[in-house]
Amino acid sequence: MRAVVQQVSRAQVSVNGDVTGKIGRGLVVLLGVATTDNEADAEYLADKIAGLRIFEDKDGKMNLSVVEAGGAVLAVSQFTLFGDTRGGRRPSFIAAARPEQARKLYEHFIARIRAIGLVCETGRFQEMMQVELVNDGPVTILLDSTKLF
Numbered sequence: 001m002r003a004v005v006q007q008v009s010r011a012q013v014s015v016n017g018d019v020t021g022k023i024g025r026g027l028v029v030l031l032g033v034a035t036t037d038n039e040a041d042a043e044y045l046a047d048k049i050a051g052l053r054i055f056e057d058k059d060g061k062m063n064l065s066v067v068e069a070g071g072a073v074l075a076v077s078q079f080t081l082f083g084d085t086r087g088g089r090r091p092s093f094i095a096a097a098r099p100e101q102a103r104k105l106y107e108h109f110i111a112r113i114r115a116i117g118l119v120c121e122t123g124r125f126q127e128m129m130q131v132e133l134v135n136d137g138p139v140t141i142l143l144d145s146t147k148l149f
Contacts, residue, residue: 008074008135011134025136033082033102035095035101037101050067076122
């Protein structure tokens with residue numbers, strides 16, 4: 001499972017002009033699911049993201065997690081995170097999970113984030129979405145449940 005995590009001052013996701021999720025300060029998480037992923041991968045990433053100390057404390061040091069900073073999470077499914085462009089200019093998505101598996105693990109990730117105590121807004125799975133955000137910092141972190149990076 002892969003995630004692009006962006007610290008934001010505000011963000012929202014829309015489908016066909018309807019806002020499906022909106023947060024103030026917090027994290028936008030673009031989440032991709034691989035064919036080899038399972039619930040443990042979703043739990044690992046949810047726990048890792050909730051605990052990332054990337055928010056500034058009173059001294060201006062990146063020392064607080066999104067939980068400690070009182071932020072929220074906007075989770076957006078994004079199978080293109082498993083696009084492989086090594087073989088040419090058109091990405092291959094063979095490593096991306098099929099929708100049935102991906103939806104289940106995406107929802108498991110969201111449930112874990114909420115169980116941690118965070119507000120978690122979402123996009124709509126398998127829909128064309130427009131994501132608007134103000135990247136704060138900017139701070140952007142790449143995570144992979146296999147610890148590839």
